[in-house]
Amino acid sequence: MAPMSLHSLPPSERTFATGVVLALAAALGWGLIVVFARELRPVSPTQVPPLRSRLVAVLEGVMAGNVSPAETERFRAWAAAGATREGFAQVEAVVANNCASCHGQGGQFPRLARFEDVRPLALEAAPEGLLGLLDARTLHLIAFPLIFLLAIGAYLRRTAWPRRRLLMGGCAMAVLFDAGQWWLRQGRPEAIWAAWTALAALAVAMATLVTVVLNELRKPKET
Numbered sequence: 001m002a003p004m005s006l007h008s009l010p011p012s013e014r015t016f017a018t019g020v021v022l023a024l025a026a027a028l029g030w031g032l033i034v035v036f037a038r039e040l041r042p043v044s045p046t047q048v049p050p051l052r053s054r055l056v057a058v059l060e061g062v063m064a065g066n067v068s069p070a071e072t073e074r075f076r077a078w079a080a081a082g083a084t085r086e087g088f089a090q091v092e093a094v095v096a097n098n099c100a101s102c103h104g105q106g107g108q109f110p111r112l113a114r115f116e117d118v119r120p121l122a123l124e125a126a127p128e129g130l131l132g133l134l135d136a137r138t139l140h141l142i143a144f145p146l147i148f149l150l151a152i153g154a155y156l157r158r159t160a161w162p163r164r165r166l167l168m169g170g171c172a173m174a175v176l177f178d179a180g181q182w183w184l185r186q187g188r189p190e191a192i193w194a195a196w197t198a199l200a201a202l203a204v205a206m207a208t209l210v211t212v213v214l215n216e217l218r219k220p221k222e223t
């Protein structure tokens with residue numbers, strides 16, 4: 001059975017639907033700000049190293065089997081000293097010998113071959129607590145698609161707008177591009193255009209969706 005169209009909803013449900021679609025848009029907006037503010041922040045050469053580096057956390061956690069404690073210590077010292085290019089020599093051999101076999105070009109994500117690949121991880125704070133659950137990858141790959149799926153499934157699909165399928169396709173492309181750009185950019189600072197494009201695509205797709213849905217909800221009920 002086709003879902004009841006937005007057009008024939010009683011007023012109380014229209015109000016509810018308006019609230020939900022605005023809440024979804026706000027959730028997406030919040031996520032975009034959180035994620036892209038962090039990702040687009042330029043890594044300056046004097047950036048203060050975090051108290052607990054993500055790289056070190058990973059080496060003590062899931063990747064512990066690939067390094068000796070002494071090698072982890074070397075990474076820790078390098079990260080704490082600002083993960084500089086000059087200091088990279090002290091960990092370069094470990095990266096080449098212990099990591100590159102799996103994390104080399106075309107291998108396991110993230111790519112860890114060059115200084116430029118390893119430095120951002122060393123300077124990124126290890127995710128903790130709730131924010132750890134909501135880290136960038138979770139937002140890009142799970143939360144953003146979910147928000148669009150809900151907004152499309154619950155509302156856009158039920159509008160009478162003739163171009164809604166086109167817009168659904170546009171939303172899907174924006175979400176897919178966002179997932180793709182994230183992988184595309186790893187260790188490639190010059191690919192930052194992809195992040196801006198994804199941010200703009202997601203924002204435009206959601207703004208259009210909300211406009212279409214609200215427009216439909218505010219139309220007088222047909223009799």
Ligand code: HEC
Pocket residue numbers: 055058059062063066067094095098099100101102103108109110112121
């Ligand atoms: C035997 C293959 C292998 C080797 C060697 C290896 N890794 Fe990994 N690494 C993986 C796999 C598989 C994953 C993804 C699965 C996971 O996260 O547990 C991963 C994930 C990671 C991640 C992402 C995890 C996260 O939660 O952010 C980092 C960072 C990482 N490895 C760093 C390293 C470093 C640094 C080295 C070298 C000291 C290394 N790895 C050596 C296979 C390897």
